[in-house]
Amino acid sequence: MNGLAGDLAAAFGPVAFVMFVVLNLGGILTWVERKQSAIMQDRIGANRASIFGIRMFGLLHPLADAIKMLTKEDFMPARADRLLFTLAPFVSVFFGLAAFASIPFGDTLRIAGREIELQAVTLNVGILYVLAMLSLGVFGLMMAGWASANNYALLGGQRAAALMISAEIAIGASIMGVVMVYGSLNMQEIARGQGQPLLPQIFGSWIPAWGLLTQPLAFFLFLTAGIATTKRVPFDMPEGESEIIGYFVEYSGMKFGMFAMADFLETVVVAGMTTALFLGGWQVPYLQAGGFVFPWGATVGLPHLAVVALQVGTFLFKVVVMLWILMLIRWTLPRFRYDQAMRLGWLGLFPLSILNIVVTGFILLVVSG
Amino acid sequence: MGSVIAFWILAALVVGSAVGLVVRRNPIHGALFLVVNLGGVAALYLMMHAEFLAAAQVIVYAGAIAVLFVFAIMVLIPGKEETGPDPLRAQRWLAVPLGGFLALEIALVLRSTVFTTSRSPATVPGGVEAVGRLLFTDYLFPFEVTSFLLLAALIGVMALTKRKAS
């Protein structure tokens, strides 16, 4: 593991890992969505796809879906803007994938004399990067809406833009509280900060300073706005199946599949960000670089690789739990009407997140004396 | 070496998209070229280690301003724009030499003054901290004024676009 090969492995290893995890999570979410909603609703859910009679609880459905989408007619409306129409789904998926890049999934890995940050791209302004990618994703939808030469699609694109802007503001403002508490725009730093004990003067080292505890209001605001950026129920006005079908009315085959995929990828990104910012990221309670250090004094020594593996596993576990919650929300809540979503974004989330910033600043001043 | 290659690629991208914006008749294409252009400039900022600016550029310019542009185009759909006879046709032919002249002028100014002075050692103070520190110390007053400007713009937009209840 030296020289160029090592460099490449160090640079592309985390990228490959992120791509692998995000794409697979996104793919499997199509199955989770169907199965989880079915179980919540006393149904069985997708279970028909089989290979030689082996059904595996419907786990083959994502595969079947992919085959179906790849073999379907790739339709293009006669008056469509051909380039934009083709480009739009790629734009959507690209930014969905790219957004995950600066979310850290583990602490620094020390191996073969190298220090590898377990994060695809190490950025000082990681949070802003994720925000930027999420907000650029909307261009895919707007391109699709415009290029389809269909008024419903256009309406969907407009709604996507309006929703994106109103959710964007709330996300940015709610994150600011977290940034203030942990004093960095680097998500790795924020994740590390969450390993510190919360108010050691009072609680000792019993409670880790997870974002959920330091910024409870921001958590709810971020989660709500984050769901809005995934444009899934209850914020699915860009689609609005019952009224305008959405920006992808004219899409079929794999291009349509890519839009659906982008939704799931964004869900994964939101889950990852929530985990990184509010659920302690890769932090395992009481696990430090050398092993577990419990507040009652006991210690369990662990080798470095085991610690890192534990951290990565914990991160993935938290993301999966978060995905489950996001799915639960999607299948529990009814849709917001267009104006209600706008109202919620601008008159609910935005002022509350500003309030959160003010209160956080005040408390920080008091605490730091 | 890698950075030079990257610069030239980005420069080509930025200039190409700018030309596309000016030349394309369809305003949506223009807006998307603008996005590409802004993204390219953001990448240039990154190359100059102005990471905060790069992110802000993408979020504010590409994420918000360009979205607003596209949104406005979608709402208005001026599909039949610039189809009639051009009342100021001569201006069109005048524009290119004028632009060339301006370019020449800028080039001359740049050559004569800025880069003839000796270059100070590049201690890159980029980063968020440096910018933040400047904004909240030296530039605190302009910062506050900017916030008022934004507020005024907010109210102005609402006043402009609100339809009167008939």
Place this chain on the structure above:
Amino acid sequence: MVPESHYVALSAVLFVIGVVGVLIRRNPLVIFMSIELMLNAANLALVAFGQRHGTAQGQALVFFVMCVAAAEVAVGLAIIVSIFRMRRRLSVDELSLMRW
């Protein structure tokens, strides 16, 4: 390392393209976008200069420019939208009257 003069030259080119765009286009939206192009070029130059002088002041200035640009776009688009509502057409050549 790319010398700053390259960036400044690039910004000059961008600026000129923006100027030409303002001059030759009649759609106010496109003119507006060309103005953004020019602002952008100026920003690039500011960052490059700041870089050359080793301070972050250029970046701070760019930050202000961005804020102003955001405000300007919001108000400008609002004006265009209300013009369009009034006129159903968009061409700057026809907008010679002061009152609508």
Place this chain on the structure above:
Amino acid sequence: MPRLTINGKEVEVPAGTNLIEAARLAGAEVPHYCYHPGLSVAGQCRLCMVDIEKVPRPQVGCNTLATDGMVVNTETERVKETRRSIMEFHLINHPLDCPVCDQAGECWLQIYYMKHGLYDPRMTDDKVHKPKAVPLGPHVMLDAERCILCSRCVRYCDEITRTGELGIFNRGDHSEIGLFPGTTLENKYSGNVIDICPVGALTDRDFRFQVRVWYLDRAKSVCPGCARGCNIEIHTSQRRPHHNRGRRVARIKPRFNAGVNQWWICDAGRYGFPWIDDESRLTTPMMSVSGRSTGTTWDEVVVAAARALRGHRPEEIGVIASPQMANEDLFVLRRLLDHLRVLQRDTRVLPREPGDEDDFLLRADKNPNTRGAELVGLVPVSGGLDARGILAAAVQKRIKLLWVFQHDLLASAWPESEVHAALAGAECVIFQGTNASGTSARAHLVLPSAAYAEYDGTFTSFEGRVQRFRAALPPLGEALPGWEILARVGRALEADDPVFRAERAEHAFNGLAAAVPAFAGLSYRALGDTGLMVRS
């Protein structure tokens, strides 16, 4: 002129009017089966009972003449009770299978039963069975079970056609209509018995089972079969195209016009419609390019026709119009020829076989508008040629452009060889008509015109009665009304006559009324349903 009161309403009726007609004048309907205004009174069905004041029992309306001071009631309880009982009586042996019966929907038994019937039948015995589906002649099918023995058909054959083929045979409930031995119902007016039969006993063999009557659309028209101009109603099947063997015209029914045909039409007119939906209909304009005839567009063919007309001197043009054409068509043609200064024009082409004629309705002239063509002025003028002359001139190549309307010259009384020579001799032959024929096959330009059932227009009968016919159907394919084709040609010639800018047939007719003294003062509104006489 007796004055009497019917249902409280005082009316004055002509002497000799019976109570059914008197009630009709008073706006009251007296149900009846056997009575028909065109036939003698039989008093068979007993349905037309009315209450007459100071008369102890209800009396039959058909055989009671209106007298001064009578007070009649048609809707008393007693009358209704009588009707119910008589309906019950009629239905004792009548099969109750209306859905199967072809008369359903226009059956008076059905209609009156729904209005006045005893809905709860008391008859439990088996019905008497009689012959079904017996062909009486080429057009009429008898179902004796459905007959209510009103004897209208018998009286019709005795009194109107005076052929007497039909009679009532056997007695009691075994009575049935039938043919006298050795006869068949094949007189020239036999189809009328179908119309007057109030039930489904006599049905039309041609129409039977083809369309249910409620699918038919109706339009008032005039029979184009001869110069009589009988008023007819065209029944078309357009809503369910798979019915009626795919034909659009389902049947033709006479329409009452006291001054022309009363209630009747001849079988030739009644069954003379299949050409409207025939395979031979011309549906697209055709132009012959280097000897081969190909379909083209109206724009092109009209321009070609105008170019041909402009390219010949007036004396080189011969026009043989047709008395099958409406007054409007002929008038626009007349204007077109005046514009071109063409004198060689005629309409008279003798048929190979002379038409049959009788003293009732049939006329020997089998064209509906011969009189109209004369009045409009499409007759040979001094210095011009008549049809035969045009033909002869074409043989000698003095006529170079021959414009033939509707006629199949090859089927005319003229020798075929001469017609062939004429068609071959002319540089350009234009055919304008509805159906393909030997003549149209030899034409260089074919202008498909709409059949009379497909556009609005007027015919002038031999007596000089101008009568309207109305569009019952849209033109088949791309065919256009004759006047519209001619107007297009006129516009292509850049003639500034306003008649070429007519948008509806009515505009052309108004031009006709303004230009031709015989038609002065006439308008579509004034013509109404029964027409008006031209000024002599």
Place this chain on the structure above:
Amino acid sequence: MANRYAESNVPMDRRHPSRMTVRQRFYLVEVLAGLRLTGVRFFANMWRHTLHAVGIKAARGAVTIQYPEERRPYSPRLRSLHRLVRREDGSPRCVACMMCETVCPAHCIYIVATEHPNPDIEKVPARFDIDLGKCVFCGYCVEACPEDAIRMDTGILEFASYSRAGMIYTKEMLLALEPAQADGAPTSPVPIPADRKVGEPQPEARRADMGIPRAERGGEPQP
């Protein structure tokens, strides 16, 4: 008029009972209540599913009927695919009276009548097609039939086809169908065609309807 919408729009009226309370307007409490409901449901069902998967079949976590294998028993009154009833000799009971064609709101029945050799029967359908692509399964044809010649009791619901022509059932097909069993299960094998190939020439009778362009069929004649 000030704002007509405001007067009629319920949520605008502050005293309207359907207006949300403060707690509801805060969303979060209600949202969490909803999530609790669905979450509990999820885990309860998940537990049952798990038991089921390991072989303990007592508890069912789902009410799903696995359609092609399992079927809900149909009501005998269900309106399913039509059939034509036969006489003893196998000929159709239908007398081509066209009552069903007349009453059909979807215009999906096409009958062409012809003479029956027996004058007592008079008419039979030469053609009796039902275009199931148009049929709305209202059952009016069954109600209208005076001869009880058409019924919708086959219990057959699966007759999808890859072509429009495949949705047209001819007289022979309809005559071949059998009534459903007592529990509603279809007795007939599958309806005969399920699908005909798209390019296959259609029977002559079918063309009459489809071959004539709409313009020529026309509407009401102009007076």
